[in-house]
Amino acid sequence: MNAKNQNEVAQDALEFEYDLAEPPEKVWRALTVPELLAAWMMPNDIRPQAGSRFAFAGPEAPIECEILDAEPERLLRYSWREQPGDATPQDPLDSTVTFTLARTVSGGTHLRIVHDGFVRKAMPAVAMAGAGCRLSLGLGRAGMPLAANTPRLLLRAA
Template identity: 75%
Template sequence: MTEHAKNEEDALEFECDLPDAPEKVWRALTVPELLAAWMMPNDIKPEIGSRFAFAGPEKPIECEVLDAEPGRLLRYSWRERSATDDSNGLDSIVTFTLARTVSGGTHLRIVHDGFVQAATPAVAMAGAACRLSLRAHKPKPPVAANAPRLLLRAA
């Protein structure tokens, strides 16, 4: 099995249409204060090669921007380690793809490769017309909530 095929089987995919323009969604993904409002405190800089961290619950989550096309694409590595065991954790890739809809809003697609088998997915639909796809053979059931609309409240 190729690495790409493995990642596709181990990905959490989430898609929805938002009423806000891609420029506003981009700000919610790339301005540290706005991103912190729906994720965690961070020091993101949306520049390829830029390293940043989220203030994780136990230890910082180390990230590196792999691709950044303003208003269109943001991809970064996600390295999360256990507070007690640095050899155990989650090494994955998070990709946000934004496309302008006919109405001027944004079609947002989020893919978290390498996530499903390493962690229990925490997902929500909370009133946003969204589609979730767990592409693992035996995914664990969704257990928590966090809606994409949260990312736009402060943007």
């Protein structure tokens, strides 16, 4: 586990928090079953075991990942390394993505997503779109999620 407290967020991180009606078991599946993860993110070959390596089929080049921590239905943390390609920036993103799941009183899930090392590399909207995450700032409309690929999309797959 990373020496940094998992509740501390780096200044160059993107952080999202959601309260979902679905239980942690369903959210975990959407994060760790390759077909379900591909439905809302990108094609991949994830295996949720610490030390395992997998890749996302990024839009320009593969994104190489390694599972750093995996506690079923609680925590998933992996490295995120863009691979240089013809259309990839000269300084590819090398970062960490952390999903923290906690059961709510109602039996749903509080989901926290932190992407460390992200902001210093590129403007969030441009980088998220380039990574296949389809960021959509719907801040003016009450009840609208910040990201178009919110966990609600991932849960449809599960």
